[in-house]
Amino acid sequence: MAADTADDIRRLWAVEELRVQQASPAPLGPPTAFLANPVSGGAVLVWDAPRGQAVAGYEAAWRPAGGDEWTTLVSGPATRLQIDGLADGAAYRFKVRATCAAPAGDSPRRSAWTEERTCVPGAVTAAPAGALLSRVPMRAMLKMVFASLGAVVRERLARRRARTPSSA
Numbered sequence: 001m002a003a004d005t006a007d008d009i010r011r012l013w014a015v016e017e018l019r020v021q022q023a024s025p026a027p028l029g030p031p032t033a034f035l036a037n038p039v040s041g042g043a044v045l046v047w048d049a050p051r052g053q054a055v056a057g058y059e060a061a062w063r064p065a066g067g068d069e070w071t072t073l074v075s076g077p078a079t080r081l082q083i084d085g086l087a088d089g090a091a092y093r094f095k096v097r098a099t100c101a102a103p104a105g106d107s108p109r110r111s112a113w114t115e116e117r118t119c120v121p122g123a124v125t126a127a128p129a130g131a132l133l134s135r136v137p138m139r140a141m142l143k144m145v146f147a148s149l150g151a152v153v154r155e156r157l158a159r160r161r162a163r164t165p166s167s168a
Contacts, residue, residue, distance in 0.1 A: 028053055028100050028111040031079070036094040036119035042084040043119045047096050049079055050111065056101040059110070065091035065118055074099075088122045 029050035037044045043062075049055050060081050061070040075081050086092055098111040 028055070028098055028109050030111040030114050031058065031096050031098055032114075034096055034114040034117060036092075036117035038119050038121050039082070040122065041088060042082060042086045042121050043092065043094060045081045045083065045094055045096060047079050047114065050098055053098070054100065055098045056108065057099050058096055059099060060094065060096045061113070062086075062092050062094045065093050067093075086121045089120065091118055091120050093118055 031047040031050060034047040035045070037046065045060055047058075055077060057074065057076050058079070058081070059072055059074050060083070061072045062083060063070045073081070073083070081096075083094075093116045095113045095116045097113045100109040102108045
């Protein structure tokens with residue numbers, strides 16, 4: 001009889017522990033590699049999803065540079081959003097955050113906003129069709145270049161190791 005009671009207590013403990021784990025999910029990280037690229041009459045926002053986290057969608061916000069009021073747009077799971085209807089030659093500020101679905105009755109979880117980016121919409125005539133121009137700080141640009149180079153080097157080393165017979 002005492003064994004049955006001990007088993008019941010263990011089962012209740014496991015259920016309660018599961019409830020506690022479900023009640024406090026890990027914080028949702030913000031999107032990464034966020035860029036605001038100018039196009040004629042608008043901007044194209046691009047970003048990478050937070051690593052290792054399920055994201056239901058994103059919220060993007062913009063305002064005229066120097067303005068106080070943000071306009072927020074809700075988008076789906078795509079990591080690219082084009083905002084039209086902006087004045088060419090005027091500077092705008094942009095930011096993005098991730099959202100995660102929540103159980104019924106709860107408000108969705110949201111990540112922190114990305115760092116704001118400034119973009120000046122205007123006619124893009126010197127770039128090839130489909131190209132995105134960016135006002136990326138040099139440090140961020142170098143990080144992207146080195147990350148791409150690192151991936152190429154790792155791939156080539158893996159191919160070389162696969163061709164080289166092991167000395168076992």
